[in-house]
Amino acid sequence: MKNKKFWNWKNQADGERILELNGTIAEESWFDDDVTPAMFKEELFAGSGPITVWINSPGGDCIAASQIYTMLMDYKGDVTVKIDGIAASAASVVAMAGTTVSMAPTGLMMIHNPATVAFGDHVDMEKAIDMLSEVKESIINAYEIKTGLPRKQLARMMDDTTWMNAKKAVELGFADGILTDGERKSAPSDEGYEFAASAVERALVNKISAKVRTKPTGRSVDELRAALYKKLL
Numbered sequence: 001m002k003n004k005k006f007w008n009w010k011n012q013a014d015g016e017r018i019l020e021l022n023g024t025i026a027e028e029s030w031f032d033d034d035v036t037p038a039m040f041k042e043e044l045f046a047g048s049g050p051i052t053v054w055i056n057s058p059g060g061d062c063i064a065a066s067q068i069y070t071m072l073m074d075y076k077g078d079v080t081v082k083i084d085g086i087a088a089s090a091a092s093v094v095a096m097a098g099t100t101v102s103m104a105p106t107g108l109m110m111i112h113n114p115a116t117v118a119f120g121d122h123v124d125m126e127k128a129i130d131m132l133s134e135v136k137e138s139i140i141n142a143y144e145i146k147t148g149l150p151r152k153q154l155a156r157m158m159d160d161t162t163w164m165n166a167k168k169a170v171e172l173g174f175a176d177g178i179l180t181d182g183e184r185k186s187a188p189s190d191e192g193y194e195f196a197a198s199a200v201e202r203a204l205v206n207k208i209s210a211k212v213r214t215k216p217t218g219r220s221v222d223e224l225r226a227a228l229y230k231k232l233l
Contacts, residue, residue: 055125059089
């Protein structure tokens with residue numbers, strides 16, 4: 001059976017265990033696959049002591065991420081997560097398992113709603129919607145445990161597809177600190193920012209709507225707003 005590993009273990013001379021998660025999590029999904037998660041678990045629990053997990057991943061399979069998160073949470077030693085590039089989507093869930101989470105000054109974290117592909121009639125579509133709602137709630141559990149933020153706020157951030165730089169991630173509790181020069185990379189940004197695509201779109205539509213109120217166009221503002229949103233979706 002072919003297994004494509006998206007993780008790599010490195011054992012340092014001093015005995016430190018390092019786990020690298022690079023690229024897409026579970027490029028070949030381990031949904032309905034007992035071999036891949038069992039392999040990861042066996043390697044994880046093959047040793048003891050503190051683990052450092054380096055993450056640079058755009059995300060991937062949320063089921064795989066959930067299992068990895070649970071395994072890391074069950075691990076008896078300290079788990080230090082270091083994000084040297086990006087921890088987006090499912091990878092951000094894995095990051096929440098860290099006893100401490102640090103990000104490179106140039107690192108990014110992104111959270112959004114889970115997505116799937118569904119086929120069938122309206123009953124199948126309703127089942128898919130229910131499934132996605134449950135998956136979202138489970139993901140919020142991980143974010144809530146780490147950040148302490150209200151579930152409604154976290155749900156809105158996921159709805160908005162929110163990107164955070166290192167400083168903003170620390171401010172919101174998704175991370176605990178910023179990596180120093182000795183650990184990784186450059187000087188930190190002076191400002192914490194989060195970027196929500198939907199918020200930018202709303203601001204653009206509102207700005208255009210304000211302008212057309214002062215200039216006759218033959219179409220109502222509501223019609224123009226609806227047309228603009230349709231183009232942005």
